[in-house]
Amino acid sequence: GKSKAFKAAALIQRWYRRYMARLEMRRRCTWSIFQSIEYAGQQDQVKLHDFFSYLVDHFTPRNHNERDFLNRMFTEERFAQDSEMEKSSDFESIEVPDSYTGPRLSFPLLPDQATALVEAFRLKQQLHARYVLNLLYETRKHLAQLPNINRVSTCYSEEITVCGDLHGQLDDLIFIFYKNGLPSPERAYVFNGDFVDRGKESVEILMVLFAFMLVYPKEFHLNRGNHEDHMVNLRYGFTKEVLHKYKTHGKKILRTLQDVFCWLPLATLVDEKVLVLHGGISDRTDLEFLAKLDRHKIVSTLRCKMRKESTKQEEEKKTANQPSSAQEPTPWFLPQSRSLPSTPFHLRPDKAHRAGRSCSIPCPGALDRQELSRHARRSVDLELERCRQQAGFPGIKESEEPSPLASGPDPESGELLEPTQEEWRQVVDILWSDPMAQEGCKANTVRGGGCYFGPDVTEQLLERYSLQLLIRSHECKPEGYEFCHNRKVLTIFSASNYYEVGSNRGAYVKLGPSLTPHIVQYQANKGTHLLTMRQRISRVEESALRALRKKLFAHSSDLLDEFKKHDADKTGIISLSDWAAAVESVLHLGLPWRMLRPQLVNSSTDNMLEYKTWLESLAKEQLSRENIQSSLLEKLYRNRSNLETIFRIIDSDHSGFISLDEFRQTWKLFSSHMNIDISDNCICDLARSIDFNKDGQIDINEFLEAFRLVEQSCSEGRDSACPQSTDTSDGGPSSPDPH
Amino acid sequence: AIVADFHKKIKDAFEVFDHESNNTVDVREIGTIIRSLGCCPTEGELHDLIAEVEEEEPTGFIRYEKFLPVMTKVLLERKYRPIPEDVLLRAFEVLDTAKHGFLTKEELIKYMTEEGEPFSQEEMEEMLSAAIDPESNSINYKEYITMMVIDEN
Numbered sequence: 001g002k003s004k005a006f007k008a009a010a011l012i013q014r015w016y017r018r019y020m021a022r023l024e025m026r027r028r029c030t031w032s033i034f035q036s037i038e039y040a041g042q043q044d045q046v047k048l049h050d051f052f053s054y055l056v057d058h059f060t061p062r063n064h065n066e067r068d069f070l071n072r073m074f075t076e077e078r079f080a081q082d083s084e085m086e087k088s089s090d091f092e093s094i095e096v097p098d099s100y101t102g103p104r105l106s107f108p109l110l111p112d113q114a115t116a117l118v119e120a121f122r123l124k125q126q127l128h129a130r131y132v133l134n135l136l137y138e139t140r141k142h143l144a145q146l147p148n149i150n151r152v153s154t155c156y157s158e159e160i161t162v163c164g165d166l167h168g169q170l171d172d173l174i175f176i177f178y179k180n181g182l183p184s185p186e187r188a189y190v191f192n193g194d195f196v197d198r199g200k201e202s203v204e205i206l207m208v209l210f211a212f213m214l215v216y217p218k219e220f221h222l223n224r225g226n227h228e229d230h231m232v233n234l235r236y237g238f239t240k241e242v243l244h245k246y247k248t249h250g251k252k253i254l255r256t257l258q259d260v261f262c263w264l265p266l267a268t269l270v271d272e273k274v275l276v277l278h279g280g281i282s283d284r285t286d287l288e289f290l291a292k293l294d295r296h297k298i299v300s301t302l303r304c305k306m307r308k309e310s311t312k313q314e315e316e317k318k319t320a321n322q323p324s325s326a327q328e329p330t331p332w333f334l335p336q337s338r339s340l341p342s343t344p345f346h347l348r349p350d351k352a353h354r355a356g357r358s359c360s361i362p363c364p365g366a367l368d369r370q371e372l373s374r375h376a377r378r379s380v381d382l383e384l385e386r387c388r389q390q391a392g393f394p395g396i397k398e399s400e401e402p403s404p405l406a407s408g409p410d411p412e413s414g415e416l417l418e419p420t421q422e423e424w425r426q427v428v429d430i431l432w433s434d435p436m437a438q439e440g441c442k443a444n445t446v447r448g449g450g451c452y453f454g455p456d457v458t459e460q461l462l463e464r465y466s467l468q469l470l471i472r473s474h475e476c477k478p479e480g481y482e483f484c485h486n487r488k489v490l491t492i493f494s495a496s497n498y499y500e501v502g503s504n505r506g507a508y509v510k511l512g513p514s515l516t517p518h519i520v521q522y523q524a525n526k527g528t529h530l531l532t533m534r535q536r537i538s539r540v541e542e543s544a545l546r547a548l549r550k551k552l553f554a555h556s557s558d559l560l561d562e563f564k565k566h567d568a569d570k571t572g573i574i575s576l577s578d579w580a581a582a583v584e585s586v587l588h589l590g591l592p593w594r595m596l597r598p599q600l601v602n603s604s605t606d607n608m609l610e611y612k613t614w615l616e617s618l619a620k621e622q623l624s625r626e627n628i629q630s631s632l633l634e635k636l637y638r639n640r641s642n643l644e645t646i647f648r649i650i651d652s653d654h655s656g657f658i659s660l661d662e663f664r665q666t667w668k669l670f671s672s673h674m675n676i677d678i679s680d681n682c683i684c685d686l687a688r689s690i691d692f693n694k695d696g697q698i699d700i701n702e703f704l705e706a707f708r709l710v711e712q713s714c715s716e717g718r719d720s721a722c723p724q725s726t727d728t729s730d731g732g733p734s735s736p737d738p739h
Numbered sequence: 740a741i742v743a744d745f746h747k748k749i750k751d752a753f754e755v756f757d758h759e760s761n762n763t764v765d766v767r768e769i770g771t772i773i774r775s776l777g778c779c780p781t782e783g784e785l786h787d788l789i790a791e792v793e794e795e796e797p798t799g800f801i802r803y804e805k806f807l808p809v810m811t812k813v814l815l816e817r818k819y820r821p822i823p824e825d826v827l828l829r830a831f832e833v834l835d836t837a838k839h840g841f842l843t844k845e846e847l848i849k850y851m852t853e854e855g856e857p858f859s860q861e862e863m864e865e866m867l868s869a870a871i872d873p874e875s876n877s878i879n880y881k882e883y884i885t886m887m888v889i890d891e892n
Contacts, residue, residue, distance in 0.1 A: 003854075004833050005833065005834060005850065005854055006854045006855055007830075007833075007855070008829075008830040008831070008833035008834050008850075008854075008855075009830075009834065009850045009851060009854035009855030010781060010854070010855030010856055011822060011826070011827070011830040011855075012827065012830050012831065012834075012850075012851070012855070013782075013851065013855050013856050013857075013858060014779055014780070014781050014782075014822065014856070015779065015821075015822045015827055016862075016866060017770070017774065017782070017862075018774040018778075018779045018821065019887060020862070020865070021770060021771040021773075021774030021775055022774060022775050024771050024775075025752070025755065025771060025772075025775035028755050028756070029755060032755065436759060437758065437759040437761075438759050438761060577743075577744055577747055580747070580751075592751040592752065592754055592755045593751065594747060594748050594751040594752075595751050595752060595755060595775070607744075
């Protein structure tokens, strides 16, 4: 028989392995929470912009009131038409005071100055607006000369380092330069998009990246990411950061940035063998087409005015080909979406994500296309009529059906500056797509844009263009990198601790002449490496659970309704199993609720739960000392990001003010489609209470400040270790705004 | 009703690792799934379970359809019960031949990597990082167990 020691050891090992397994499960669940909240936020974003885009394209103003209103809301400020004169005078007239102690730039830029910038930012200095604008001006000039697909060779600089998403986390960039070395003719770099948003130092990152690009144009390369997009920036914090740091010139900087972003190259090709781009590919990705299109026409991948006369041709082309990837989405908010086969954008995220092979994009050929478009037009009109009424515009009788496709190109509207549908789609695909393990290619419903592409799609592309590896970013990975598709696709993500301190490592990849990828990982943070895995997981988990509880609270009313459905006898009690089912059907996050249950629901007796008490405990955690009705607060919380985005869209000139009336009108339009039931009075009262000087104007920042105050006072009295929220709309996982 | 409950629990745990949403998980994750459902099998027992749920010709993936009935049976029969605290304590005491109340780092490493179902280097390092008191270079196993048990709950 086995010795006693043997048996004892075996028992300890057995126990320990179980303990570690449970830890691993917690870690996975935590990750799911963060990811699903992040992607749900992105989806929301897409929905919001789809809504506005649709209005822009189909809402024909009937009178000057409507026209003015729309113009205020939707002015896209394009500066491609502006004269060079206007551009240069943008910054030359800005005076830099003698008291300014930050870095001063002179052009053409020298390597020393770029290095000095890094050092200055490390010391928390801020670059003066004049130099920012000057740098952006030079950057744009340089970028405009670059091809859509940069070609790089390892025979000049022996090694090329590719970095992924940084998302405003300057610490990570500084760490990379420290560990890997500063850019130089011998040390080439490719930064693969998503430099901004979420982290608090997006401006500084851009300055450094642009500076090095100007100094080492042959060795330093940038690809555009889906966050290099002013529409996305409205929601994810970059716009906020700029306006906060540059109170006088922020608007100008933002406008200039729009132009810089759309001139960023779309991809980089290393030695004709390794393709580096931000998101991914689709089964329609055509590198030759991508190389030839006018990339600067695509100002935002979220909103796109397209050339109308080509649309019809594109439609015909579409039905001829296999419909598989990112099609122009059917507006999700139209009644028709419910009666017709569900569009990709109407599926619940968890269902779509998990539906696997059974989820297919409706083939337009399956239904009579004429009937479809006629039906669509009728619904559109009805909906627009409702829009008008909601917004307080007088109802107009329509004599004929306006056709969305009929209006010819307006030669005055800068038609030449609009991309075609195919151009737009190709770019969206490479900036938004994610790889999946299954074969095939289907719409990326979780993000709301681009595709999921399978190993066969990768294989096809690599073969077609004689490539050996696809390097992309776009997705956070626990180890900072991940291979998939038979090691033909490498995801590289360089923002460590992205979701929370300790949540993940960052990584970069080095390629030598052999093009064998060599990965370097890191975690730019003080002290987490001293914690045991157990402690690290606990911290991150706590943060994820806080975010999740906040989301649960935000849906309290819906949850209550759903719980009641499971409680026919009105006992006030439901089973935990029912709880899990109810929560999923309300939140649509696709999370393993039964695994999470112990952390979300306090000790329940014999698998049953008093749901009202539980909802109350959630509320107690979230409510502030302010005397705001809980249901209003709940709804506002849920729509906080959307509210802020709406504000920023209305305030198109970034003045920081919008009128009560504008706010009210826009809110009505928006809330009716999102089925949000807050009475007009409530919103007005809230807005009015913010309008301190009673002049009919709302100071955006004050309004948002009110939310921050509420949020802060909620978390006061809790662990002060991590007072920031992990809501995707915030500036990101770092210390709270010192407002 | 109990079976239905088990089914839902098993499904939830399974789905955490079903990355492609095609009702399969990597065989290397099965241990984690089974353990997180409350079971505490030995490595040997785990291998037997895997053999039961694997395909005729192992693909490296386990299908949900095969996993569910096997796992349900395990839960119904309450197999592989977790180890009570006092039993665990006694196991440590057996290894603590000198009855010191603690094990030195070297002793722990020796037992965990040479006896029973030996730890991998990774497993050993991870355990050491949390268990060993760096000042004394030993593990006070009673305190260790208490800490771990609290953390679990």
